[in-house]
Amino acid sequence: MRARLASATTRAVNAASRRLGRGQGTVAGGRAGLRLDPKLLEHLSAGRQVALVTGTNGKTTTTRLLTVALGATGDAVVSNETGSNMPPGHVAALAGSHAARAVLEVDEVYLPRVLTATTAAAVVLLNLSRDQLDRTNEVRMVAGRWRAALAAAPHTHVVANADDPLVAWSAGVARDVHWVGAGLRWQFDAVGCPACEGRIEFNEAGWSCAGCGFARPGPEATLVLSADGAAGGVWADGRTHPVRLTLPGRFNQANALMATVAAEACGVDAFTALEAMEHVEQVAGRFTVRSFGAVQARLMLAKNPAGWDELLDLVAGSDAPLVVSINARVADGADPSWLWDVPYERLVGRAVVATGDRFRDLSVRLHYAGVAHTTEPDPVQAVAKAADGTGAVVDVIGNYTAFHDLLGAPQ
Amino acid sequence: MSGPLRVAVVYPDLLGTYGDGGNGLILARRAEWRGIDAELLQAASDRALPEADIYCLGGGEDGPQVRAARMLIDDGTLARRVAGGAVVLAVCAGFQVVGRSFPGADGEPHEGVGLLDVETVKGTGPRAVGEVVAEPEGIEGLPVLTGFENHGGRTRLGEGTVALGRVTSGIGNGDGGGEGAVGGRVVGTYLHGPVLARNPALADLLLSWALADADLEPLDDSASESLRDERLGVGRRKGRRRGRK
Numbered sequence: 001m002r003a004r005l006a007s008a009t010t011r012a013v014n015a016a017s018r019r020l021g022r023g024q025g026t027v028a029g030g031r032a033g034l035r036l037d038p039k040l041l042e043h044l045s046a047g048r049q050v051a052l053v054t055g056t057n058g059k060t061t062t063t064r065l066l067t068v069a070l071g072a073t074g075d076a077v078v079s080n081e082t083g084s085n086m087p088p089g090h091v092a093a094l095a096g097s098h099a100a101r102a103v104l105e106v107d108e109v110y111l112p113r114v115l116t117a118t119t120a121a122a123v124v125l126l127n128l129s130r131d132q133l134d135r136t137n138e139v140r141m142v143a144g145r146w147r148a149a150l151a152a153a154p155h156t157h158v159v160a161n162a163d164d165p166l167v168a169w170s171a172g173v174a175r176d177v178h179w180v181g182a183g184l185r186w187q188f189d190a191v192g193c194p195a196c197e198g199r200i201e202f203n204e205a206g207w208s209c210a211g212c213g214f215a216r217p218g219p220e221a222t223l224v225l226s227a228d229g230a231a232g233g234v235w236a237d238g239r240t241h242p243v244r245l246t247l248p249g250r251f252n253q254a255n256a257l258m259a260t261v262a263a264e265a266c267g268v269d270a271f272t273a274l275e276a277m278e279h280v281e282q283v284a285g286r287f288t289v290r291s292f293g294a295v296q297a298r299l300m301l302a303k304n305p306a307g308w309d310e311l312l313d314l315v316a317g318s319d320a321p322l323v324v325s326i327n328a329r330v331a332d333g334a335d336p337s338w339l340w341d342v343p344y345e346r347l348v349g350r351a352v353v354a355t356g357d358r359f360r361d362l363s364v365r366l367h368y369a370g371v372a373h374t375t376e377p378d379p380v381q382a383v384a385k386a387a388d389g390t391g392a393v394v395d396v397i398g399n400y401t402a403f404h405d406l407l408g409a410p411q
Numbered sequence: 412m413s414g415p416l417r418v419a420v421v422y423p424d425l426l427g428t429y430g431d432g433g434n435g436l437i438l439a440r441r442a443e444w445r446g447i448d449a450e451l452l453q454a455a456s457d458r459a460l461p462e463a464d465i466y467c468l469g470g471g472e473d474g475p476q477v478r479a480a481r482m483l484i485d486d487g488t489l490a491r492r493v494a495g496g497a498v499v500l501a502v503c504a505g506f507q508v509v510g511r512s513f514p515g516a517d518g519e520p521h522e523g524v525g526l527l528d529v530e531t532v533k534g535t536g537p538r539a540v541g542e543v544v545a546e547p548e549g550i551e552g553l554p555v556l557t558g559f560e561n562h563g564g565r566t567r568l569g570e571g572t573v574a575l576g577r578v579t580s581g582i583g584n585g586d587g588g589g590e591g592a593v594g595g596r597v598v599g600t601y602l603h604g605p606v607l608a609r610n611p612a613l614a615d616l617l618l619s620w621a622l623a624d625a626d627l628e629p630l631d632d633s634a635s636e637s638l639r640d641e642r643l644g645v646g647r648r649k650g651r652r653r654g655r656k
Contacts, residue, residue, distance in 0.1 A: 192475035337430030
């Protein structure tokens with residue numbers, strides 16, 4: 001009874017909030033519902049097959065890919081697709097749907113609580129690296145909390161990136177792990193062994209600790225890349241499937257393979273899952289081309305050094321004008337010191353405009369990187385400034401709230 | 412000094428989590444921009460620590476911090492070079508590592524390198540996270556210091572060791588209002604940002620120490636000055652709000 005009232009309240013507040021134009025109406029309603037029934041997430045999850053997706057980078061895209069894959073069977077699937085990835089967002093999504101399957105993106109810090117509340121059928125662990133350290137404090141603290149939560153969830157299929165030592169350490173205690181060789185470009189948070197504080201050595205074959213022998217688990221499926229950018233999944237049981245996506249980037253091919261193995265764990269075959277993912281064109285605005293007045297801009301999101309490392313690769317070949325927008329609001333982390341971990345030196349020679357709330361921090365970083373740039377506090381003005389009347393499509397990379405500011409800015 | 416000015420970022424694989432590697436880059440660039448030959452060394456923990464004129468240590472996580480301290484003690488180069496006049500800038504976990512002792516993840520004390528007479532213990536209150544403003548104390552002639560702290564330790568200074576600054580907003584060492592410590596040519600601080608991006612005068616002071624107290628010509632620091640103005644404004648407003656509570 002209490003759960004029904006709380007669930008109805010969640011829907012009502014969300015609807016009101018949307019009518020009033022106060023955002024996407026997923027957090028306010030969820031909060032109201034959880035106040036009435038603190039166990040609302042437990043109640044709304046009961047009787048559904050719930051899959052969770054977490055990690056530092058790729059959560060939103062992988063959640064979308066897995067949602068599409070599970071939906072390919074014709075089943076209704078509910079997901080928190082607005083990106084509200086804490087319990088109020090989960091409650092809001094579930095309260096609005098009777099779908100028997102749910103795919104929830106989960107904030108790294110909230111995974112233990114959400115895993116317990118939903119008794120998830122599957123959880124996808126993508127990667128762990130430095131992000132919002134003012135809130136998460138230490139990457140290893142997050143890994144330790146995951147490990148404790150997974151040890152207490154024996155009925156959950158754990159789909160884990162075998163190439164990330166911190167993920168492998170967390171997932172190693174789980175009873176049923178599907179290891180995926182999804183790759184790990186950013187390795188700087190995983191040099192110290194999480195098991196013994198020895199040194200992790202990375203090589204072509206994987207990684208291992210010289211101190212305690214902790215090593216990369218043998219994967220059930222591995223992402224194999226060819227020189228032309230094509231990718232395929234190779235399964236230990238001999239199957240192979242091409243990973244064809246409309247979405248760009250190696251990191252998205254890795255996300256797709258993780259989602260495929262999770263789909264298999266949820267009863268959907270790999271071929272069906274991959275075929276469905278192929279048609280996803282954009283996820284929550286990432287890589288969208290939109291116009292600001294007469295100027296066209298391609299919007300990209302990179303919110304931490306690992307994400308930037310991947311994205312700089314993707315834009316390196318282009319000579320499009322580039323806008324970089326950096327904020328340090330709550331969802332971004334209050335300390336943009338991480339800008340100094342990003343190899344902005346690779347932008348030397350590009351025309352860059354620095355913008356966002358923290359354009360001054362970025363400007364100092366670019367100054368020492370030797371990147372000639374101009375500054376413009378207003379992001380929309382910055383896009384116009386970068387285009388400079390040339391008609392070129394401007395590349396825009398923002399961190400979390402900076403990206404969303406531009407995505408939501410008036411046309 | 413013979414050969415280029417050598418700036419070493421110490422164990423970026425262990426003490427490189429909080430963006431402090433930027434301090435080494437800033438020192439090297441500021442030397443080069445003045446026509447001084449400089450070499451920036453990323454001194455990873457899988458080999459012996461190289462000989463250098465300035466060593467920069469940064470923030471890291473509890474486990475890797477313990478490992479870094481043990482390796483620096485066993486390696487011996489850092490203490491020997493400091494005895495020979497090398498300059499050290501040590502931030503956050505790095506600051507704790509160059510002290511006499513600091514807590515591991517379990518709160519148990521671990522031996523530090525002992526370059527500064529300071530001891531760190533696990534704090535009892537909430538973690539110190541946020542903007543810091545500090546009036547310089549241990550070094551004359553520096554302008555006000557700005558940075559961002561993120562630590563759980565409380566650091567007590569030994570007798571005869573002076574704080575780098577006196578906190579006017581934020582927590583700092585968490586022991587009587589001091590921020591950081593200075594002993595000889597070793598500077599410890601809790602300030603990220605990185606600290607030298609926000610405080611270029613401190614960067615030039617460290618450089619002048621390493622260059623036999625050379626007078627350094629001024630550089631165009633307009634980007635840093637603009638950042639300082641912004642951050643000091645934010646830090647002071649926060650300080651006033653905290654003061655009203």
